[in-house]
Amino acid sequence: MVDAHQTFVIVGGGLAGAKAAETLRSEGFTGRVILVGDERDRPYERPPLSKGYLLGKEERDSVFVHEPGWYAQADVELHLGQPVVAIDREARSVRLGDGTVIHYDKLLLATGAEPRRLDVPGTDLAGVHHLRRLAHADRLRQVLTALGRDNGHLVIAGAGWIGLEIAAAAREYGAEVTVVEREATPLHAVLGPEVGQMFADLHAEHGVRFHFGASLTEIVGQDGMVLAARTDDGEEHPAHDVLAAIGAAPRTALAEAAGLTLADRAEGGGIAVDASLRTSDPDIFATGDVAALEHPLFGARLRVEHWANALNGGPAAARAMLGRDVTHDRVPYFFSDQYDVGLEYSGWAPPGSYDQVVVRGDAGKREFIAFWLREGRVLAGMNVNVWDVTETVQKLIQSGARPDLNALADPGTPLASLLA
The missing domain is CATH 3.50.50.60 (FAD/NAD(P)-binding domain)
Structure with a gap:
């Protein structure tokens, strides 16, 4: 039974928004939960769009986060095909494109990103x-x-x-x-x-x-x-x-118009949030592709556009909205499948941030793990056609360990032994 003592509004109908709504209910929140998305489809996951669904190996229904009836059963109010066009921070309300005004006690922005457009002649062609x-x-x-x-x-x-x-x-x-x-x-x-x-x-x-x-x-x-x-x-x-x-650009126009602090473009842009995913307004949170997190592990502000960030960031933001003590410090993670190559990447090591790459295994056969290091510390690791090592790779990153480089490169040395 929903009571109206509090209303939490989620703007963004993707994976992050849907998982936030799910977490609010699983954590016992009994107020109104309103999820607003500008697409007509209910929340879905994006990786299949360039993988299984695009290849015709997965059915269309497989991409959705929840079954159609879940939202009504969980008392989550869906407003689909309806964008939020303005935030009134003083009145704590959002205005939809049709003029509807919705009050919020807490607001979560999970507005995602949009593909960057080619700025060249001919982009209006049908193909x-x-x-x-x-x-x-x-x-x-x-x-x-x-x-x-x-x-x-x-x-x-x-x-x-x-x-x-x-x-x-x-x-x-x-x-x-x-x-x-x-x-x-x-x-x-x-x-x-x-x-x-x-x-x-x-x-x-x-x-x-x-x-x-x-x-x-x-x-x-x-x-x-x-x-x-x-x-x-x-x-x-x-x-x-x-x-x-x-590439993709974070959808920050709504936040910018509301006067929320944004991250610098050099940091990937996005809405600036602290480790609890709170914005510069204490009643507004942001997560997923649009959030630029002050990451405790890397000591830098990161904006991560991958599936795992939405999967885990939505629940973290929901708990923070409920007043829980939240530190969103997960190691960034993503996966990709191309032909007969499957890979998982953990960490953050853009060019210029590392001084060495160590390869463990046979890169020629595309069965290896690559590690990016700075001053001996592992910043990131990518396992290619090597499985069940992601947890250990992430622990190497989290620990700040500086493993022996010969042992790191040796497939015969158990990865877990390098954590000691």
Whole structure:
């Protein structure tokens, strides 16, 4: 039985928002829980959009966080297809696009991120795509099916995780794929050049063509359809469709208009939150892709866009809203599947933050663990086709240990022994 003594409003209908609502109920909150999402679909998880669902290996219903009836059973009020357009901090209320005003006692912003747009001529053509929402994945499945059937060409701008996963999916459908990337290797911003080259080799073996050191400058079309993509070095690539995979920007407009403190762009932007996911307003919290967390473990402000951050951040924010003592210090984690390669990455080690990479195992066979270190301390680890080691890798990162480098590189030395 819900009573109206308190109302907690969650803005954002993704995984973080849905898990926050679930946690409020499981932790015994009896007030109103209102979840507002600007999509018409109920909350869903995003990894399948570039993996199993995109490949046709998972059903559409498998992406949703909860069954359709769960929200009514849990007394969670859903407002779908309805954006929040303003926050009134003084009145502690939010205003929806249709003019409805909802009072809140605590507010959680889980507004996520949106794909960055290509700022070049031709982006209004019918064959230019992004992947962020379920509707995008629905459309892209049709596109990849047609490209594979007709031996069509897909040009992908960006060799990050989304770009590479879609490249792999497109090749499995049988499409021709060219990836344009301004850096010298894929995944440069995450893995640096040392490990990024492995992904270039992997995709090249599966027929993907890379054009490194270049950026798209124009998408050429005729009668509203894509014909080719041009790059700043004068090259022209034939294309029937173009996918922009050049990153995502945190959706901070609502927070900014409300006067909440934002993180610097150099820190990834986003809404600045402390270790309990509280913003500069004590009654407003933020989590998921939009939150820039002052991370206790790394001593830096991080904005993490991956599934695990939403999965764990939503519940952490819910507990903080309930007044619990919360320190959200989990090690960042994500996973990826490309062809016959599966991997898990834990930690945070962008280029410039580490001084050494140690490889344990056989990188040539793509069965290894890579570690990024600074002054002997493990900052991050990525296991590639090596399983059941993530917990130990994360403990190495959390402990601040400085393991013997020969032992770290030796597959015969148990990882757990390096924690001592």
